[in-house]
Amino acid sequence: MTTKPAVQLCVAGLVYFEVFVPAIGLPAAGEEIFVNDIRLGLGGALNTASVASALGLSVRLAHPNGNGLSDIAIAQKISRLGISTLNWASRADPAISLVFSGVDDRAFVSAADITALADCNTLPSATWIHVPGLLEARYLAKPLAVAKAKGARISVSGSWAPDELAALSSLHGQPWDLLILNAKEAQLAVGDARKAPDLLLGAASNVVVTDGANGAFAYLNGRHVSCSGVPVMARDFTGAGDAFCAGLLNYLIRHPLGDNALAYACAVASRLLTQAGGVVENPAVLAGLEMK
Numbered sequence: 001m002t003t004k005p006a007v008q009l010c011v012a013g014l015v016y017f018e019v020f021v022p023a024i025g026l027p028a029a030g031e032e033i034f035v036n037d038i039r040l041g042l043g044g045a046l047n048t049a050s051v052a053s054a055l056g057l058s059v060r061l062a063h064p065n066g067n068g069l070s071d072i073a074i075a076q077k078i079s080r081l082g083i084s085t086l087n088w089a090s091r092a093d094p095a096i097s098l099v100f101s102g103v104d105d106r107a108f109v110s111a112a113d114i115t116a117l118a119d120c121n122t123l124p125s126a127t128w129i130h131v132p133g134l135l136e137a138r139y140l141a142k143p144l145a146v147a148k149a150k151g152a153r154i155s156v157s158g159s160w161a162p163d164e165l166a167a168l169s170s171l172h173g174q175p176w177d178l179l180i181l182n183a184k185e186a187q188l189a190v191g192d193a194r195k196a197p198d199l200l201l202g203a204a205s206n207v208v209v210t211d212g213a214n215g216a217f218a219y220l221n222g223r224h225v226s227c228s229g230v231p232v233m234a235r236d237f238t239g240a241g242d243a244f245c246a247g248l249l250n251y252l253i254r255h256p257l258g259d260n261a262l263a264y265a266c267a268v269a270s271r272l273l274t275q276a277g278g279v280v281e282n283p284a285v286l287a288g289l290e291m292k
């Protein structure tokens with residue numbers, strides 16, 4: 001008899017400590033500019049984990065940590081969110097990002113101990129394991145392959161990793177069950193984002209491309225599907241892609257062959273645009289979208 005794993009979704013990757021840089025020029029040497037506020041936040045793997053947990057999934061966050069100031073803040077926040085973790089050692093402060101907010105997207109300057117992921121021996125047993133980043137997936141390749149052999153389904157989302165994106169179309173053997181890219185990543189991977197669902201089937205049996213306000217299109221469960229974005233008054237674009245992944249996985253875990261996966265994922269992503277940052281602390285942001 002096979003038993004279902006108690007954890008429905010494991011999210012494995014780095015948790016980023018983010019400093020949102022105010023949109024002003026740099027001060028001259030020796031000078032100091034005071035602004036009203038410098039916002040801090042957490043992101044990376046915690047984004048998808050927090051959304052999935054708020055949507056009602058049992059979630060485990062697998063991430064390396066050290067003994068830095070950001071590690072203390074991250075551990076406390078995760079504990080307050082009630083998300084269970086699997087940790088292993090990294091350097092202190094393994095993932096720090098400066099976030100520069102633009103008109104309809106953001107840019108990052110980041111320092112990340114990506115190699116710490118290679119020290120992960122085993123990932124928790126889960127129905128799905130999601131890795132938010134191609135480079136992260138490369139460093140986690142061994143435990144991911146072991147988990148897949150034991151029956152877990154593997155999902156990987158893009159992130160801006162040009163070399164990994166360029167190599168995607170030559171992958172074969174479908175190491176993953178689901179690949180999610182945004183349009184810019186898909187463009188870099190295959191030259192024409194619209195063709196990505198067909199051209200990247202060597203990497204994963206399901207390929208989804210998100211396209212900002214336009215929504216998403218995919219090859220999912222053996223069919224070409226698409227959906228429009230849900231219009232909202234956007235406040236902050238951080239975490240929309242990560243929330244989309246959480247919504248999509250929540251749907252696929254509960255309705256593996258259902259027809260509304262993309263529409264549901266777009267609805268979840270649009271809610272994240274109405275709050276600051278990509279971590280859901282107030283589940284009311286997702287009111288009406290929880291699933292039992």
Ligand SMILES: Nc1ncnc2c1ncn2[C@@H]1O[C@H](COP(=O)(O)OP(=O)(O)O)[C@@H](O)[C@H]1O
Nearest residue numbers: 182210211212213215216229230240241266269
């Ligand atoms: N301006 C927007 N209005 C409505 N939905 C949006 C908007 N921007 C993003 N989304 C939603 O978030 C998803 C991911 O956004 P996208 O910009 O494609 O990815 P990323 O955040 O990874 O860059 C989209 O598929 C869509 O559902």
Ligand SMILES: O=C(O)C(=O)C[C@H](O)[C@H](O)COP(=O)(O)O
Nearest residue numbers: 016043044097238239240241242
């Ligand atoms: O801080 C960094 O450098 C990160 O890469 C982690 C970010 O929190 C998310 O990955 C945001 O990603 P989106 O969901 O596409 O907005």
